[in-house]
Amino acid sequence: MKDQAPATTGCRTAPVLKERGQREVFCGLTGIIWLHRKMQDAFFLVVGSRTCAHLLQSAAGVMIFAEPRFATAILEEGDLAGLKDAHDEIDREVGRLLARRPDIRQLFLVGSCPSEVIKLDLGRAAERLTQTHAPHVRVLNYSGSGIETTFTQGEDACLASMVPVLPNTDARELLVVGALPDVVEDQMLSLLADMGIGPVRCLPARTRADEIGVGPNSVFALVQPFLGDTHAELERRGARHLAAPFPFGEQGTTAWLRAIADEFGVDDETFARVTDAPRKRARTAIAGAADVLNGKSVFFFPDSQLEIPLARFLTRECGMTAIEVGSPYIHDALHGPDLDLLEAGPQISEGQDVDLQLERVRAARPDLTVCGLGLANPLEAEGLLTKWAIELVFTPVHFYEQAGDLAGLFSRPIRRRARLHLEAAE
């Protein structure tokens, strides 16, 4: 396990460049796009403005065929002027919605910038609506507003809102926290089951019926690096966090599994029996892309909080050099293990002033820039190769079997540029 050892000088104690200014990021409402697919009996009702509805539609990229399990209750002038009681309006819209969709078992009232600013108390609305619609429907609330949350923090806020209502249990159980595509979640569960660890519970559960308990004997592992509030809520319920690097790439996945295996007393032989074959497969799959990435430099704009673990993956497993690793927020409890493994050198930055950061990327001219969709084409037009960050959130990239795909997401822009010959042949 030599390759698991911390780099001699990691980035955990490196000075962090903290910036604030214009942020080129999504707000937390965006998480609804993947959360509503993951939780099959949940509906997300944003209480907000036309901008919120427009964001959801645009961020989804294409409209989801069939009526999606999310919608926006758009505030109108009458709601703001106090001409109509906003709570009556919410009750009416929710009543209509639930009557039309009897398959809905959990409803999230999602706060937005306007609902926060006018101090619309969605917590009170959720309590009242739960009383009206229980036991068939549970109503919770969280904020996905841009004044409170950055992009993936929306999932954090959603999961954190579920923790206080989870039933108590004294069972010693492992809780795996963070939304994963079902196929990836199944791979993870099967690895853990093969080591004899179980039962393993997942948050979010696929449906309300699958739900889990939590208590002082629970231990939990995070699969997403942006779940700071959920982490705090679970600790409040007495659960204990198993800190580990995030399961990206062969090394990240192994370290993540190792932390859980150690907790549950899995012996080295069992661990090796379960992981040797998929580790080898992952290394082989990464190697294809790593040939292209080796020796290239990468610059991360802050987007999803996946930046630090991904920089660790690209530098340690794909041979890249990180120039700047920007993250919207850095939590030591979550990102520390990955920062330990990230060799000193890159500028770690938190927050954003996009114009200043653009000056830095232009000066550095990295081989690959990881950034949001608003910046990608303009940077390509300046001759910088980019990888759009949102794809890292929407694509299955966790654990061994996806490690090659993850590396492929970064190598594709470079391979593509090498393939295109758009000039005259001479």
Next chain:
Amino acid sequence: MKLTVWTYEGPPHVGAMRVATGMTGLHYVLHAPQGDTYADLLFTMIERRDHRPPVTYTTFQARDLGSDTANLFKTACQDAYDRFKPEAIIVGASCTAELIQDDPGGMAETMNMPVPVIALELPSYSRKENFGADETFFQIVRHLAKPMARTERVTANLIGPTALGFRHRDDIVEVTALLDEMGIDVNVVAPMTSSPSDIARMGAAHFNVLMYPETAEMAARWMEKELDQPFTKTVPIGVGATRDFVAEVAEITGRPAKMDESRLRLPWYSKSVDSTYLTGKRVFIFGDGTHARAAARIASDEMGFEVVGLGCYNREFARDIRGLAREYNVEALISDDYLEVEAAIEAAAPEMILGTQMERHIGKRLGIPCAVISAPVHVQDFPARYSPQMGIEGANVIFDTWVHPLVMGLEEHLLHMFRDDFEFHDAAGPSHHGGHAPKPMPATADEAREVEDAPAAAVERQANGEVIWLDAAERELKKIPFFVRGKARRNTETFAAEQGISEITLDTLYEAKAHFAR
């Protein structure tokens, strides 16, 4: 509060962004929280623009509220000027900033910027994207354009094109060519392609061509009044409208009406025998007011379709579209509620939809072909090839675009002849859409359900006093091509109900067919 699944228009500040992004030398300072920057990707991804929109977002957060959002605005405004050195600045608020009432316009005024600062008041909770574009362009023109001497040659301003507009890029080329043939030069195209200094010389044109009333009508009316410039009322989309436009320009300028028709193909293509199958095709039209109006005329007069539904999502054009709908003996649908539009289309059971990207999805769901005629835009609406809607090439493009989703004439004929052939069954779909051909299965979910639990449903229907289909009639119905089957079913049921018939036989089916024959 209004429950919304999909929206036809964004908020008004997105309209302002469309104006600013189309222009050069203008910067938009938008008081807005983080997250509103999503709008940048509309331009960089959907339209594939190679520059960021010229917008600075102040990016206030919860902790700034009640303390210093105003100062944040001032800093952002100053930084934006220092960094981008624009010729003029527009300032405004997004929906959230509107609520905190910082008055960006007032603040910017106190800063004594060395360039014109234009304040925008865009009410986010009552108005939408098109209004935002129209109002923004109007304010820019009102602040910057001045009366001045006319150009020596006859010139026109083309007004209305914006960033993220439906085929605006190519319409500009086509309208410029139409005017050129009449010996008329273009003075300024705005907002797209212009700078604030170009806006300042708009007064030199002899008249304005109002290409898109949605985004430039207020400016056109102001310039008519203040700069004494008449503007064109005809939007040259379609053959007839293009001829009318040329006549209108001739009338305004006193120059002879002239149009080179050598490349115009729509009229002959429409007359040629393969197009016979287009006759009386029932179409449902929905889009923005301008494109819906143009499509209705083309559909009815130039393609020989029957307009069975007509509507628009922008209420500003409600009166106009209501009047037009009366001419086609249909009731206008004025709505921005996607589910309501879907229900109206389902009820009208058209053979084709001429709509937006939203209706394309409705069409997919209902199994009805759809051609896109209007914004809201999608990455597909920015084709690499030249693809205007206006003028002569626009008419050609529209003919192709509208015919493409349909089964070709000869092919439709063959379908009737060989409708029971295992490979050539009627549900195979147009042969040039190989990948999208539906499987040979019931065309709608309703039919699927009926097939599954036909006996139970029949009993229930009879108990409710509804008509039921006898087996032979049901089987005959299945032989009717799928794209008209829904209509045949509804007509037959209507006919049966009117006649007091409770069971539909083979005879009822054909009696109904004769009854409704057109």
